[in-house]
Each structure stands twice: as C-alpha cells, then as structure tokens.
Amino acid sequence: MAVRDAFKVTRKTFFNPRAWFSYDEFLNHNRIIWGSIKSVVVAPAVEPGAEEETFEQAMERNGMSEEDRQIGIKAYRNFALIFVSLAVFSFIYAFFLLFAYHVLSGWLLAMSVCALLLSQAFKYDFWALQLQRRKLNLTFDDWKNNILGNKGGAA
Numbered sequence: 001m002a003v004r005d006a007f008k009v010t011r012k013t014f015f016n017p018r019a020w021f022s023y024d025e026f027l028n029h030n031r032i033i034w035g036s037i038k039s040v041v042v043a044p045a046v047e048p049g050a051e052e053e054t055f056e057q058a059m060e061r062n063g064m065s066e067e068d069r070q071i072g073i074k075a076y077r078n079f080a081l082i083f084v085s086l087a088v089f090s091f092i093y094a095f096f097l098l099f100a101y102h103v104l105s106g107w108l109l110a111m112s113v114c115a116l117l118l119s120q121a122f123k124y125d126f127w128a129l130q131l132q133r134r135k136l137n138l139t140f141d142d143w144k145n146n147i148l149g150n151k152g153g154a155a
Contacts, residue, residue: 055134069131076128083121090114 018024053061059069094110097103126143130136144150 053136055136058136073128073131076124076131080121080125080128083117083124087114087117087121090117
C-alpha cells in the first residue's frame with residue numbers, strides 16, 4: 001500500500017452527510033419494514049387450478065375428531081380471555097404510569113404491550129370461530145359480525 005493512499009484526503013473525509021446519517025442503512029431498514037408489512041397485508045397468490053381444502057379435509061389431515069374440535073374451541077376461547085384480561089391490566093397500568101409518575105415512555109411501552117396482547121386475543125378467538133363455524137376461509141368482517149352480533153352484514 002502506498003503512503004499516499006494511507007493519507008488520502010478527499011471531500012468525503014470532512015463532508016459526507018450520507019454516511020453521517022447512515023442513509024444506506026436507513027433505506028435498507030425501510031425496505032425490510034415495508035416488505036414485512038406487505039407480506040402481512042397482501043394475501044398470498046393462489047396457484048391457478050389449485051383447489052381449496054375444506055374444513056373436513058383439514059380435520060382429517062390433522063387427525064382431529066369432533067371431540068378435539070370442541071376442546072379446541074374451549075381452549076382457544078380461554079386463551080383469548082386470558083389475553084384480553086392481561087391487556088386490560090396493561091391498559092390500566094399504562095395510564096397509572098402516565099398520571100401517577102408522568103412517565104410517557106412507560107405509557108408507550110405499556111400501550112404497545114396492550115396492543116400485542118389484544119392481537120394475540122384476536123388470533124385465538126378467530127381460530128375458535130373457525131372451529132365453531134367449521135369453515136377455514138373466514139374474514140375479519142365475519143369475526144367482527146360474530147362479536148358485535150351483527151349477523152345481517154353492514155350496520
């Protein structure tokens with residue numbers, strides 16, 4: 001290595017805002033985040049000519065009996081209730097932190113935990129609804145109508 005390369009001074013030595021702000025890493029992280037969000041929101045493409053599996057075929061494939069289905073419904077509903085009760089506790093604790101100790105970061109963290117717990121409660125309650133209705137391709141609207149008692153569609 002030449003001595004001039006070891007002591008090379010360019011404009012980027014003193015003025016390189018792209019490196020200061022880690023612009024390339026910022027773009028990379030945003031691509032990863034956007035890809036994750038896109039994979040959750042966009043439904044996967046179905047191969048043409050592929051037939052959908054029915055609920056009975058799925059039960060047979062997994063070796064489930066009718067008794068297992070009933071046990072699964074109860075277990076998933078119990079899990080959902082546990083997660084909802086923990087979410088309520090987290091919600092109350094968040095506002096306790098905010099008003100008693102004036103800790104905004106604690107409030108944000110507790111609200112994030114509350115959102116995570118509620119998402120888990122939704123997942124388990126949705127699975128229980130699928131088992132209860134004996135149907136695999138239910139939508140969020142089906143779940144919402146089941147919870148709100150709005151069987152006729154839009155309010």
